[in-house]
Each structure stands twice: as C-alpha cells, then as structure tokens.
Amino acid sequence: MTPQGASIGLNGLRQRGLAVAIFTPGFHGRRSTDVQLPPGQYLTEDFPVLSAGPTPRIPLDRWEFVITTETEQQYRWSWDELWALPQDTPTVDIHCVTRWSKLATSWQGVSLDTVLADVETAADFALVHSYGGYTTNVPLEDLLDGKAWIVHQFEGEDLPSEHGGPARMIVPHLYFWKSAKWVRGMQLLLQDEPGFWETAGYHDYGDPWREQRYQGD
Amino acid sequence: MTELYEDGNALAGPLGEIFAVDVTVAIQRCAHCGRTGPVAALRVYRHAPGLVARCPGCDGVVLRLVRTPDAAFLDLTGALNLRIPLEA
Numbered sequence: 383m384t385p386q387g388a389s390i391g392l393n394g395l396r397q398r399g400l401a402v403a404i405f406t407p408g409f410h411g412r413r414s415t416d417v418q419l420p421p422g423q424y425l426t427e428d429f430p431v432l433s434a435g436p437t438p439r440i441p442l443d444r445w446e447f448v449i450t451t452e453t454e455q456q457y458r459w460s461w462d463e464l465w466a467l468p469q470d471t472p473t474v475d476i477h478c479v480t481r482w483s484k485l486a487t488s489w490q491g492v493s494l495d496t497v498l499a500d501v502e503t504a505a506d507f508a509l510v511h512s513y514g515g516y517t518t519n520v521p522l523e524d525l526l527d528g529k530a531w532i533v534h535q536f537e538g539e540d541l542p543s544e545h546g547g548p549a550r551m552i553v554p555h556l557y558f559w560k561s562a563k564w565v566r567g568m569q570l571l572l573q574d575e576p577g578f579w580e581t582a583g584y585h586d587y588g589d590p591w592r593e594q595r596y597q598g599d
Numbered sequence: 600m601t602e603l604y605e606d607g608n609a610l611a612g613p614l615g616e617i618f619a620v621d622v623t624v625a626i627q628r629c630a631h632c633g634r635t636g637p638v639a640a641l642r643v644y645r646h647a648p649g650l651v652a653r654c655p656g657c658d659g660v661v662l663r664l665v666r667t668p669d670a671a672f673l674d675l676t677g678a679l680n681l682r683i684p685l686e687a
C-alpha cells in the first residue's frame with residue numbers, strides 16, 4: 383500500500399484541494415460552487431492520511447471490540463462476531479478539521495445502534511479507544527439513531543491500515559478526528575472525559591457546521 | 600509502509616514562535632520510559648490536527664503542539680523535564 387499524500391504538508395493539501403475544486407473540469411458533473419460544505423472547508427477527491435503516531439498492526443485473530451460500562455460490565459466482539467452482526471453500507475460526507483471535506487464516501491460495517499442495543503447503561507458519554515492509544519470523546523446520543531458505525535470496508539475493499547483498518551469508527555456529522563482509526567472499544571461514562579485532541583486545544587464536541595474547531599469556538 | 604514521522608528538527612519553527620531559545624537542542628526526559636535525548640531526536644508526526652512528538656525509545660507522546668488562529672496549546676506532560684543549555 384502507498385501512503386498517498388504522506389509527504390504533503392497542510393499547505394500542500396490546501397493547494398491540492400483548491401486545485402481540485404477550482405480547476406478540475408466536470409468535477410462530479412457539477413460545479414464546485416453547487417456543493418454545500420461546512421464553513422472554512424474545501425473539497426478534495428484525495429483521501430489524505432492523517433496520523434499522530436505509528437500505525438498499529440492488529441492480527442484479526444486477536445482483534446476485539448470491547449464496551450466497558452460505568453459499572454465495569456464488559457461486552458466483547460471478536461472479528462468474526464463483528465462480521466456476523468447485521469451489516470450497514472453508509473454513504474456519507476466527511477469533514478476533517480484540517481479543512482478538507484470528501485463527499486459521498488462509502489463504507490461497510492455495523493451501526494453503533496446494533497452493538498449498543500443490548501448494553502445496559504445509564505451513561506451519557508463515551509470515550510472511544512484505539513489500538514495505539516488514541517482516544518476521543520463523543521456524547522452517547524451522537525452514536526445512536528444511525529449516526530455512527532464501526533466500519534471495516536471502504537469503497538468495497540478491506541479498510542487499509544493507514545485509514546484505520548482493520549476497523550475504525552465513523553461519526554460523520556462531527557469533525558473526522560472524532561472518527562477513531564484502529565478502534566478497540568469504548569468506555570461508557572457518566573461524566574464527559576476529553577480525549578487526545580480535546581485535551582490539546584481542540585473543541586470538546588466538534589460540529590463542522592458550527593465550525594467548532596478549537597476550545598472556545 | 601514507511602511511518603509518517605520526521606525528526607524533532609521539524610519543531611524548530613513552530614516552537615521558535617513561542618520560545619526565545621532553540622528548544623530542539625534541549626535534552627528532554629521521557630515521562631513514560633525515562634529515556635533522555637535531544638528534542639531534535641524525537642519522532643514528529645505532523646500530518647495531523649497538531650504536532651505530536653514521540654519518544655524514539657517507547658513511542659510515548661512527549662510533546663503536543665496545536666496552533667489555532669490566535670493561540671498555541673503546548674502540552675509537555677510527556678516530558679519530565681527539559682534541560683535547556685544557556686550561556687554560562
């Protein structure tokens with residue numbers, strides 16, 4: 383696999399994104415001005431690789447997804463058990479806080495409604511954990527009602543490790559840092575607990591349509 | 600696949616905006632494994648919402664820097680200390 387975009391800085395991404403939006407003729411058969419994007423975002427057809435650390439390698443026979451509730455009760459799914467759950471095929475727009483947006487990305491995976499259906503909890507918050515140590519916090523209600531998935535296929539292929547494979551979360555109505563790559567599980571919490579970027583200056587909630595990029599936005 | 604990090608000299612510009620001294624020549628002690636080494640030898644991941652500098656010994660996060668339009672957030676909880684060389 384090739385880490386496409388790996389050697390491109392943010393300025394480069396911005397320039398490439400602008401080039402796509404402005405100069406590519408017949409882009410999706412519509413003019414870029416027809417596309418409704420959140421404020422401060424530009425359109426890209428690339429899928430830039432963002433990474434805050436080494437790419438974890440998780441053998442599928444050791445992969446598991448674990449939900450731990452506020453009473454320390456645990457619910458586990460192996461790789462085969464994840465595949466045995468009802469599969470969804472969401473097609474969604476994604477918005478990265480580094481200002482690129484990508485439209486109509488298609489995925490396959492399991493709705494969080496499905497994995498949370500039989501979980502007994504009074505929690506209002508979730509702290510999502512990744513292999514490799516990344517964390518991000520999301521209110522539990524933002525993971526329900528068809529708003530979030532654990533996905534393992536992207537555009538009809540196994541999700542590449544640089545994009546979070548074997549499985550990642552997608553929570554597409556929030557900035558994409560809330561969509562944890564290499565997802566390993568989540569803690570259900572009575573109190574909100576900020577994650578990796580939320581403790582380093584980024585917004586606690588991260589709604590792209592309200593441009594909630596940084597603390598105080 | 601090659602990993603997407605650069606060495607700690609990538610911090611010189613972003614930290615030079617905050618500190619009057621060149622922090623890349625400072626010696627840091629990793630809070631995770633105790634290893635010491637120059638900031639310039641950290642592994643800096645910058646294809647991310649902020650800069651993340653990791654220990655070359657244990658991959659633990661030593662330093663994070665997020666630049667907003669009007670502020671910088673600097674997190675050094677992963678560094679026990681910085682030894683900054685100064686004029687005698």
Ligand SMILES: [Zn+2]
Pocket residue numbers: 629630631632633634654655656657658659
């Ligand atoms: Zn270390």
